[in-house]
Amino acid sequence: MKKTLVWLLCCCAVLPAAGQPYTLEACRTAAAEHNRTLRSARFEVDAARQTRREAFTFYFPQLSATGGLFQAQHGVVQADFGMSVPVLGDLEFPISVVKRGVVGGISAVQPVFAGLKIVNANKLARLGEEVGRLQLEKSEAEVREQTDAYFWQVVALRDRLETVAAVERQLTEIHRQVAVAVDAGLVTTNDLLRVELRQQETASDRLKVENGLRVSKMLLARHIGVELRGFDVDAAGAANPEAPGTYYVSTEEALDRRAEYLLAEKNVEAQKYRKRIERGKRLPTVGVGAGYLYYNVLDKGVDDGVVFAQVSVPISDWWGGAHALRKARIEEQRAENERMQAREMLEVEIEKTWSELQEAYAQIGIMQRSVTSATENLRQNRSFYEAGTAPLSDLLDAQTLYTKSRNDLIAAWAAYRTSLARYLRVTGR
Template identity: 55%
Template structure:
């Protein structure tokens, strides 16, 4: 059955174009990319800790009194007051290169890199969610379009029935009650049309906003629902699919991150060694003094081991929890993939059932029209046959759209 849009088309999008636009313009995608960029900057920031740490400071002072004051004792005979340094200037500049920081810098960089990898995976997860939502909106519009086309066919059928019944009323072959029954059915169809049109308008607005398109001229390109490929062409074992799931990869990254956290906690309690150079300038007694110096520093956090050993044990426990979460995620993801496969095959079977239902209801409608025209069946039987035909057409459309949506969901959850 071919879709016949009932409104003037503007910019027409295929499903592939909708997906491409969503990945480019959707707000969730934009924010996710910003999260990736922030993680990238964090990694670059961590790398700078390999470089020397440079600092400089300076001071100029002026006292109201001289800073150093004393009395000089001349062998107990007299005391001579002395005072000096009332003003001066002082400046230093140092550069310290960490030689060994308990592996904190190395592990910190690895952790920052891992954080960027996690953000990239989360971005892929966001992309999958956006694509799936876009696909659902697209096929919902396609379904409503097809329902609208079915209503057009039913309207023509009811108009024909109405003319026949009206003629029968005029000739006295039936009562006006039959005509009223046809009118009631036409009113039901009009009510359904109103719901379909409202649903189409709102859903198109939602999809247009979701993909960043102008909803005032937005429409989708739809065609006849044909028999889809068998889901067997897309099957993958749950065990193989799990290894490619982003959620599983994220769980594994969490294990790696907790491993780095253990190393970070351990490195906090190791000695730290650094070497540096510096320059000192001062002018305190009206004489400029410039001097350079080289130095080395060693810091050993002895007392921190009292509580540090417990902190390290806590970090190891968290890593063990992450391992348990990864195993649990692996098992649950396998169950989810198996469930998605069952839903997909069931949806495919529903298409065939709906196709048979259309064939049966079409033949039933044809026979009832013949019998009604020949006076061998009642108007009630004909209207019932029309209702069954309408329902079977709509059920077939819904089954096809449901299959396409579930196929997209299955492929999203089983392919990298």
């Protein structure tokens, strides 16, 4: 109960009030609480817990009760009773008894030795619960990564929308200047048409970005399980991430944290338990028990108690048991091979993601220099155009380069944040 209250208080502290935009941390918290993939994973953990509790009951005595009554058309016991009577001689009389009756009983059998099947089944059930928790951790990491990707996609599209607005303002000013020049007879209407064509292209870009932003918000809202109406994000509190070196961990350390590799190890362990269970099927089982029996078949109730011991030897199972046991050993070897393969592939994934993260960070520096150059190029061409030393086409080309460099920088920042989220996931953080 205390843990639940603490969790609710933490959620109330992180989640925004109604109508307020969601920060990245608020989106992560909402996804952890409402995401349907995580809900399904928690259901799997609960089901595995019940399986483990069910397996524990096999240690207890197995109780069974039975009862019944019968009514026969003729007596169940029929015989001829012979006797010798003086004068009459030997006579035979038919006897028919037990035409109806009631029987019932209850018994309890405590397993003493079951070929270690119960012990290994309980270990396998506990392992299944651990696997469920690891699957939940894996799902949590994937949902967190996807949350970050959707969040930064929304932020990037919103920044692109701001770039479109800045370009629209620039084109409006250029259009005003060209219109004045046309009225003064300094340039032809062809230049004005060029500016208007560029404005139409910008309007088309705005429409595409607005539609993409709306869809991205819908994806994020559905992903974190919140209402779409009034939903927005707030990236003001999200500081620019540091250089990749701050987040680096060795491959060996990362493998020990990866749920995928731990699941591969658990699979090997599970196959060992299954092999032991298969071996136990060919071993004798021993049990002791007690019972109570009641029957009434001759209009007289009889009850009695009984204690017993039983031994069961599965002789016929030995014929195919050797092959089943070999199959279990092969499955164990296959699980070990899959574990090694998973380790190798995860190592490659970690190194590949690290390289992509470094590349994404380097792209930010390149794009920042491109924005600086494009900004200066636009300033110079605007000055040249206003001085009449450069044509309008050069100004419009400079404005296009400026727009492209701004969009590329926005995409580079979003790609770096997305790559960082992926790297944190593949390193088990």
